[in-house]
Amino acid sequence: MRLLGLAFGALMAFGAAAEPVAVLPFSDAETRRILAHGPWPPPAERDPSNRVSGNKAAIALGAALFRDPRLSSNGAIACATCHRADRGFADGLPKAHGLATVDRNTPSVANAYLQRWYGWDGAGDSLWAQSLRPILDPREMGSDFARLAATVRGDADLVRRYRQAFGAPPSSDDETVAVNVAKALAAFQETIVTGRTPFDDFRDALARDDRAAAARYPLAAQRGLAIFIGQGRCNVCHIGPRFSNGEFHDIGIPFFAGPGRVDAGRFEGIRRLKASRYNLLGPFNDDPTRGTATGTRYVASEHRNFGEFKVPSLRNVARTAPYMHNGSLATLRDVVRHYSEIDEDRLHADGERILKPLRLSKAESDDLVAFLASLDDGGP
Amino acid sequence: MNTPRIAISIGACLVLCAGMAGACGEMLQGATRTIEGKSYVVVFKTVPDPIAVGSHFALDFAVCPRAKAEAPRSVRVDAGMPEHRHGMNYRPVVTTRPSGAYRADGLMFHMPGRWDLTFDVAATSGTERLTSTMQLE
Numbered sequence: 001m002r003l004l005g006l007a008f009g010a011l012m013a014f015g016a017a018a019e020p021v022a023v024l025p026f027s028d029a030e031t032r033r034i035l036a037h038g039p040w041p042p043p044a045e046r047d048p049s050n051r052v053s054g055n056k057a058a059i060a061l062g063a064a065l066f067r068d069p070r071l072s073s074n075g076a077i078a079c080a081t082c083h084r085a086d087r088g089f090a091d092g093l094p095k096a097h098g099l100a101t102v103d104r105n106t107p108s109v110a111n112a113y114l115q116r117w118y119g120w121d122g123a124g125d126s127l128w129a130q131s132l133r134p135i136l137d138p139r140e141m142g143s144d145f146a147r148l149a150a151t152v153r154g155d156a157d158l159v160r161r162y163r164q165a166f167g168a169p170p171s172s173d174d175e176t177v178a179v180n181v182a183k184a185l186a187a188f189q190e191t192i193v194t195g196r197t198p199f200d201d202f203r204d205a206l207a208r209d210d211r212a213a214a215a216r217y218p219l220a221a222q223r224g225l226a227i228f229i230g231q232g233r234c235n236v237c238h239i240g241p242r243f244s245n246g247e248f249h250d251i252g253i254p255f256f257a258g259p260g261r262v263d264a265g266r267f268e269g270i271r272r273l274k275a276s277r278y279n280l281l282g283p284f285n286d287d288p289t290r291g292t293a294t295g296t297r298y299v300a301s302e303h304r305n306f307g308e309f310k311v312p313s314l315r316n317v318a319r320t321a322p323y324m325h326n327g328s329l330a331t332l333r334d335v336v337r338h339y340s341e342i343d344e345d346r347l348h349a350d351g352e353r354i355l356k357p358l359r360l361s362k363a364e365s366d367d368l369v370a371f372l373a374s375l376d377d378g379g380p
Numbered sequence: 381m382n383t384p385r386i387a388i389s390i391g392a393c394l395v396l397c398a399g400m401a402g403a404c405g406e407m408l409q410g411a412t413r414t415i416e417g418k419s420y421v422v423v424f425k426t427v428p429d430p431i432a433v434g435s436h437f438a439l440d441f442a443v444c445p446r447a448k449a450e451a452p453r454s455v456r457v458d459a460g461m462p463e464h465r466h467g468m469n470y471r472p473v474v475t476t477r478p479s480g481a482y483r484a485d486g487l488m489f490h491m492p493g494r495w496d497l498t499f500d501v502a503a504t505s506g507t508e509r510l511t512s513t514m515q516l517e
Contacts, residue, residue: 117401236493245433246434248469293442294436294486295436295470298470298471298485299470300471302469
């Protein structure tokens, strides 16, 4: 039995406002739900659709390309411009801004290797396909195959690195060179993994029934965790070690993108995915078995997908404000308030019956924010 | 003597169990679930077993007509969460195996909770829906 019980120990935190060190009496069922959020980090796995996944030379090439503004048409925007290490590999802006401002918030690329779908609408089904998209998007980096290939071919150091990664210099086929650039970028991004967090230490302490270690996790975070897996039912979608089921939901965030424009979210994402030459069923998948293409093969477009957006991971979430697909919520407290006071009328008429206003008290909201903040690895 | 009686009981059970397995789905190794319908019986197993939330899986299954019921013309597989009022995000495809069993590929339960797995067995006389409820943590 993993029930730890309330263990007010001899250890007392110092300070006037300190709470006694303790472990909340999580039930067996609650403990199982908590354990489902780990262990962290999961084992690294190669992406079979990318033949240079895990290749050191490709990772080094991808790292260089990630910071290289020559991948954009104006020579001023790199991948790292929006995916900033000091911002949790997002940019801190409500909406991404490249050559123009786009309709969506920049998602973090941390832990991207664990995803099934990429982008808020899941129009990408591999990290390499997703890496190609912003380079070609006229609002973001605005480049094209010819420019991209010429940039690689015209730089002796890039040519050398490319040869090391792919076993041959860049070919005369622009599209092939561009896809390989994307695969090197993916190989690098696969190495961006968030570290262990106070929550992970607590989770592992529960797993080995170590109450002394578990008691180091702040009580406020524990109370917030109890809401997260309990009345809040946040773990219905934010499940697993990444705190995301990797799928798509309508959570009542308006999808009007501007005057006369709507962001159709997953509905449009599926259409773009199916139409893409770079999806996992296409000719650039390096895995002849198409073993990772199951989702692409069987995903089905439904009316309810309109206005659905991907469930984001919550690891290092405190670093990636503002939140939601359109960056409309500035802080984690705003996010908690959204779910606490959610307007059910904003959900689609045939939307899911999952979301109900949580009606959290201020103290409960504080605890939930404390829990979310505990999902941070403390890195620079 | 108790021992022989126990042995006889076990022996009878083995014969009965073998007979039941032979009645439907004998071509399926390790089928774990049975749905009894009015005209059909479905036996199935998930691949892998158990399944995980948010991971794709397949179903191996057999459909057996009861007496006087005609052979199915087609079978459709789907699933949904009645409490959440939504289905899967994927549309499984059913194929027939040389053994006469079926394989449904492309399923995924993307949330924990109650899922109703449905088999729509179509014949010229109509379609019968057989449902199995599964609970995922």
